[in-house]
Amino acid sequence: MKAERIKASIRTIRGWPHEGINFRDVTTLFEDPAAFRSVLNRIAGWAEEEEFDIVVGIDARGFILAGALAYQQHLPLVLVRKKGKLPFTTISEDYELEYGSATVETHDSPIIEGKRVLIVDDLLATGGTALAAARLIRRLGARAVSFAAIIDLVELPGREALTKSGIDVYTVIDFTEAE
Ligand SMILES: O=P(O)(O)OC[C@H]1O[C@H](OP(=O)(O)OP(=O)(O)O)[C@H](O)[C@@H]1O
Numbered sequence: 306m307k308a309e310r311i312k313a314s315i316r317t318i319r320g321w322p323h324e325g326i327n328f329r330d331v332t333t334l335f336e337d338p339a340a341f342r343s344v345l346n347r348i349a350g351w352a353e354e355e356e357f358d359i360v361v362g363i364d365a366r367g368f369i370l371a372g373a374l375a376y377q378q379h380l381p382l383v384l385v386r387k388k389g390k391l392p393f394t395t396i397s398e399d400y401e402l403e404y405g406s407a408t409v410e411t412h413d414s415p416i417i418e419g420k421r422v423l424i425v426d427d428l429l430a431t432g433g434t435a436l437a438a439a440r441l442i443r444r445l446g447a448r449a450v451s452f453a454a455i456i457d458l459v460e461l462p463g464r465e466a467l468t469k470s471g472i473d474v475y476t477v478i479d480f481t482e483a484e
């Protein structure tokens with residue numbers, strides 16, 4: 306499937322959650338099985354050349370992609386969640402994003418120690434969320450080596466910030482603010 310056809314399956318909501326934000330809503334892509342499969346196949350194709358042994362999914366839409374990838378790759382899946390959602394002992398990191406600040410957490414789990422990690426989310430904007438996840442991963446004795454998402458908001462510095470931190474970045478679709 307062509308990238309333009311995948312892009313057309315993503316809905317834009319202007320002025321949500323704040324004025325000035327064009328929210329890229331992937332729920333319509335998830336409702337389109339051909340587009341969803343195409344995204345997963347593209348990420349899986351890229352992942353063949355990457356070396357990682359665990360998948361970390363980011364709350365909330367990243368979970369949907371990360372679960373499918375972990376299944377396809379036969380790898381463990383670890384969740385990075387928004388603050389206050391995880392039941393066991395957690396570690397947390399604060400970060401800034403396009404519209405505010407937030408905190409992510411993950412379980413203080415030994416499964417990740419010593420591993421090379423692929424982080425998966427739906428969208429890359431400032432990179433704040435992914436870098437906070439990478440800090441959690443480092444604190445657990447592992448290394449974030451790869452990052453995959455559906456969308457890159459290309460005018461924001463996420464790709465550069467992740468690359469500078471030594472993380473390989475793959476995204477399927479670019480969006481400019483004007484689109
Ligand atoms: O690159 P960044 O600037 O960090 O932005 C990307 C993050 O923003 C969105 O989630 P959001 O924080 O809106 O949370 P949600 O999953 O609760 O909608 C998106 O799903 C990414 O996780």
Ligand SMILES: Nc1ncnc2[nH]cnc12
Binds near residue numbers: 430
């Ligand atoms: N414009 C946007 N659309 C969807 N998720 C986002 N996260 C940060 N910016 C976003």
